[in-house]
Amino acid sequence: MKKNTYLNSFLHLSVWIALHLFFVTNVKTVGVIKQTHAHFQLAIFISSLCNAGLFYTISLYLLPKMTLGYSIRKTVWLSVLLWVLFSLVETIIDFSFFVNFYSTHDQDYAGQLFSNSIVNLFVITMGASYGLLRIWKKSEKQKEDLNRETLKAELDFLKAQVNPHFLFNVLNMAYSSANKNNDTETAGIIEELANMMRYMLYESNVNKIALEKEIEYLQSFVNLQKKRLSTEVLPNIAFSIEGAIKKHQIAPLLLIPFVENAFKHGIRMGNETFIIIRLEVTDQALWFEVKNSISKNSNELETQYGGVGLENVKKRLELLYPNQYELSITEEEKQFKVILKLNM
Structure with a gap:
């Protein structure tokens, strides 16, 4: 598990480094570069950090929240809000700290905001795709684990039971016998136990059951326990x-x-x-x-x-x-x- 985690982290880091180098060599963020300067590298680096932050906010936080109860509408609105927020922040950073190293005669705030918005829209799309893929893979793994555990539980149950259907029939006969002899207390105990066995044998072999039935089973168990305790x-x-x-x-x-x-x-x-x-x-x-x-x-x-x-x-x-x-x-x-x- 740790090996897969390290490999996954290494792949993510490699992709972001490759994208950063691509932007460094191919993108002029504001107009024409006036001079080669370290601040240009810093501008691209901060932009890459913003892109990574937006990507992982969408994929690792927002989409998982949707599976826990966020509505699709709320998720979409939050995504739009993040898109606008990150685009504005990147544009403000560009013009507040790095404008002195660029020629800005052919580009203004609106133009740079548009460029950042296009890039961030792409980042959001990739983040959503990655997040949905992770959710799908996790869901498939959970289904496989559940099927495996269900099969194991069924096998363990078959190994553990000593002809429970026969035992269930014996309880019914004992209940009839107790009633014939007017032993109502013993009949009540047998009836509670028979109800519990009926639930375990015939009604609980499903993924979901009415909560009312589950509570009836708990009440039967508590009633049986009470009969053995002192007043x-x-x-x-x-x-x-x-x-x-x-x-x-x-x-x-x-x-x-x-x-x-x-x-x-x-x-x-x-x-x-x-x-x-x-x-x-x-x-x-x-x-x-x-x-x-x-x-x-x-x-x-x-x-x-x-x-x-x-x-x-x-x-x-x-x-x-x-x-x-x-x-x-x-x-x-x-x-x-x-x-x-x-x-x-």
């Missing part, structure tokens, strides 16, 4: 939802690792225990926060969030929501806190 702990477990969840979709099974970790490491017998899960949805974003208690002598941040689980979540987020998410995982005095923000 003293239950009031300290909260799951709140705000916003119009029916309007949105999300990658399936994306949020559950954070909730699993909270229950795995947040329950401390003999210590103050709490787990707070909060999900808020707006038209533009999803905000997901999970907080859980830790014991004073706990040193499990690495095992909780630094292992394979977090790496898999980060990898999925980067592939499915590139540049569209913010993930924060912190350890405070008495709690672990996860905050995930997704642009919807």
Whole structure:
């Protein structure tokens, strides 16, 4: 990766040096040169820097911003603004610092501004072409990575399962048996577990699923966890939802690792225990926060969030929501806190 970066930087530097030499040998920026002087070289050098700055502002900043939410109209207007701004600045520099070394009898501000504008229009076109090429290549790479990771996940899933369809049928039989014996509590547990398995086996094999379905899965998981806990702990477990969840979709099974970790490491017998899960949805974003208690002598941040689980979540987020998410995982005095923000 570093080798490709160095090679790419070397190629860019070589192209700009070649263009600079071309301008030095072929361009008279204002009229006819009166004398050979170092200031002429400086004028061309500053002009080359301006061209490079305009090129990389368009390709590395403005166009990537468009993929993150800038509208095409806003991008075009900003490009026009940069074109005018750079052309004016270059023209002012030409006439403010280098006019004494040129004959200006046949060229004025308007003529030089026109020349700079033509050059900068070409630079913007090349910058936009390069920026779009980079975005396209990045998108293709992400698609390849996603396909590869999806295939790997499917293979791992097939290796890990022990005839899950058979297990699902057994759960249904156990549920029927519990109902026949009027064991409603056991029937409720089996029903929650069966709903979770149905979601994992039959509904989550898609790229995006209704956010409402994902939340139902989280709620089933939380309900099952509550059934194994003492009544003293239950009031300290909260799951709140705000916003119009029916309007949105999300990658399936994306949020559950954070909730699993909270229950795995947040329950401390003999210590103050709490787990707070909060999900808020707006038209533009999803905000997901999970907080859980830790014991004073706990040193499990690495095992909780630094292992394979977090790496898999980060990898999925980067592939499915590139540049569209913010993930924060912190350890405070008495709690672990996860905050995930997704642009919807």
